Amino acid sequence: MSEREVAVTGIGMVTPPGLGREATWDGLCAGEGLGAFDEDLAGLPVDFSCRVPGFDGNALLGRRITWRNDRFIHLAMVAAREAVADAALDPAVWDAPRVAIVIGTASNGGDRWPQEYRNLDEGRVEAISPTALLRSLPNMVAGEVSKDLRALGPCLTTSTACASGATAVGTARDLLRAGACDIAIAGGTDSARVPMGSAAFYRMQALSRRCHDPAGASRPFDADRDGFVLSEGAAMLILERPLHARARGARVRGYLSGYGASSDGYHATRPDPEGAGARRAVEAALADARAELAEVHHVNAHGTSTPLNDEVEAAMLSAVFRTPPPVTSLKGVIGHSLGAAGAVDAACTVLSLERQLIPPTANLDRLDDGMDLDVVTKIARRHRMEGALSNSFGFGGQNAVLFFRAA
Amino acid sequence: MEPVYDLMTRLLSEYFGVPEEQLTPDATFERLDIDSLAQVELVTLLEDRLKVTLGEPPAGATLGEIAARIERLVAAGTVGAQPQAPADAVASAGPAR
Numbered sequence: 125m126s127e128r129e130v131a132v133t134g135i136g137m138v139t140p141p142g143l144g145r146e147a148t149w150d151g152l153c154a155g156e157g158l159g160a161f162d163e164d165l166a167g168l169p170v171d172f173s174c175r176v177p178g179f180d181g182n183a184l185l186g187r188r189i190t191w192r193n194d195r196f197i198h199l200a201m202v203a204a205r206e207a208v209a210d211a212a213l214d215p216a217v218w219d220a221p222r223v224a225i226v227i228g229t230a231s232n233g234g235d236r237w238p239q240e241y242r243n244l245d246e247g248r249v250e251a252i253s254p255t256a257l258l259r260s261l262p263n264m265v266a267g268e269v270s271k272d273l274r275a276l277g278p279c280l281t282t283s284t285a286c287a288s289g290a291t292a293v294g295t296a297r298d299l300l301r302a303g304a305c306d307i308a309i310a311g312g313t314d315s316a317r318v319p320m321g322s323a324a325f326y327r328m329q330a331l332s333r334r335c336h337d338p339a340g341a342s343r344p345f346d347a348d349r350d351g352f353v354l355s356e357g358a359a360m361l362i363l364e365r366p367l368h369a370r371a372r373g374a375r376v377r378g379y380l381s382g383y384g385a386s387s388d389g390y391h392a393t394r395p396d397p398e399g400a401g402a403r404r405a406v407e408a409a410l411a412d413a414r415a416e417l418a419e420v421h422h423v424n425a426h427g428t429s430t431p432l433n434d435e436v437e438a439a440m441l442s443a444v445f446r447t448p449p450p451v452t453s454l455k456g457v458i459g460h461s462l463g464a465a466g467a468v469d470a471a472c473t474v475l476s477l478e479r480q481l482i483p484p485t486a487n488l489d490r491l492d493d494g495m496d497l498d499v500v501t502k503i504a505r506r507h508r509m510e511g512a513l514s515n516s517f518g519f520g521g522q523n524a525v526l527f528f529r530a531a
Numbered sequence: 532m533e534p535v536y537d538l539m540t541r542l543l544s545e546y547f548g549v550p551e552e553q554l555t556p557d558a559t560f561e562r563l564d565i566d567s568l569a570q571v572e573l574v575t576l577l578e579d580r581l582k583v584t585l586g587e588p589p590a591g592a593t594l595g596e597i598a599a600r601i602e603r604l605v606a607a608g609t610v611g612a613q614p615q616a617p618a619d620a621v622a623s624a625g626p627a628r
Contacts, residue, residue, distance in 0.1 A: 187548025
């Protein structure tokens with residue numbers, strides 16, 4: 125452990141397996157795909173998603189707070205509160221101006237926009253809620269979590285599509301390194317399983333169309349994969365400089381040792397076919413950590429289950445590592461939560477290192493031709509690990525890779 | 532039709548999460564911690580349900596007084612009029628930056 129690293133002292137998650145870090149972990153280790161028919165999407169060409177079952181922000185947070193914001197904010201607040209409690213921090217007494225918030229979100233969702241566009245179309249401008257913007261703008265999730273937890277330091281949202289959550293964690297690390305804060309609450313959130321989300325991603329040909337088998341639709345690296353499955357959720361990590369964590373006797377779950385960011389500069393949606401951008405991010409993360417390839421004992425892949433992403437990511441890993449270490453993609457179980465995904469992956473990579481256990485990639489029955497990867501399938505694998513990568517690659521060619529070390 | 536006072540307190544309780552025991556005719560928005568943004572939202576919801584133009588509630592008025600004022604507006608026959616909140620009601624809740 126060096127002072128270039130930051131300690132992860134708390135984790136909170138709300139994901140399709142359930143409410144909380146342990147429910148998430150248990151669901152991931154069970155290895156069953158959680159895609160299911162979604163009544164909110166009934167009648168659309170893709171009518172299934174991975175949803176957080178029974179998530180009720182009103183019950184968990186109270187209408188006093190939730191009346192003015194959308195579901196992606198509720199998810200983030202619940203995860204952030206859990207992370208703070210897990211780190212044994214007390215917002216009532218912490219040095220609030222030294223606590224930063226960095227939250228990634230790709231699309232938010234815009235729960236109320238259909239209704240407000242109808243009002244606009246019908247000329248009923250006065251019926252448009254005064255909360256239309258503040259409940260849905262990406263920056264508001266960071267603002268609302270800051271208010272909820274009385275975290276009064278730097279406060280911002282990152283938006284790098286499917287890498288947003290990882291970019292947030294990396295950016296928070298940079299704020300800590302720069303001395304701009306002593307504690308950072310960093311993560312991601314999204315809830316895009318709304319009708320327009322499904323319709324628009326369907327039109328982009330990004331979604332799996334496996335309506336007859338939604339639980340088997342998200343199948344990263346499998347030969348029969350045909351797209352990703354819309355998901356939702358939030359994950360938050362508490363980051364501190366090791367000295368700060370030690371001084372307050374905090375339990376350390378793992379260390380964030382390296383962060384690498386890059387851009388493909390290639391195409392709006394398709395990854396660089398050589399994986400050059402992704403590779404630069406991996407190499408930058410390892411250089412930042414001053415780590416050798418041999419120190420990477422596991423890769424938590426981006427692995428979206430789209431034909432192109434998985435092909436390029438597999439080839440990139442094989443090119444970087446002579447023999448890549450065991451790989452998994454959490455998206456087989458929980459689908460693709462867009463802006464939350466990078467943070468969920470980061471949090472679970474820390475838990476994998478802490479527990480020396482790799483959750484399996486659901487639905488991987490036959491590794492695609494030409495892929496030379498050791499993907500963990502069917503059951504969680506015990507594995508000795510000191511370092512692990514968490515990959516996130518966004519539409520627009522925006523890449524963020526995090527390297528963690530075991531505590 | 533549901534009395535305006537009942538409709539208003541139901542919205543304050545169900546939509547805005549104000550504890551029911553605080554909802555008395557002499558309570559004010561200030562005491563209930565219903566800020567300017569929430570007041571504009573409440574007016575928007577009431578106008579939508581009552582099909583009447585309400586404008587901004589007078590500052591410091593009690594729930595009983597506000598409900599009585601709305602009952603008078605409804606009775607005065609503005610029913611069916613195009614709801615139109617005055618610009619200052621929106622401005623009071625508007626972002627400062």
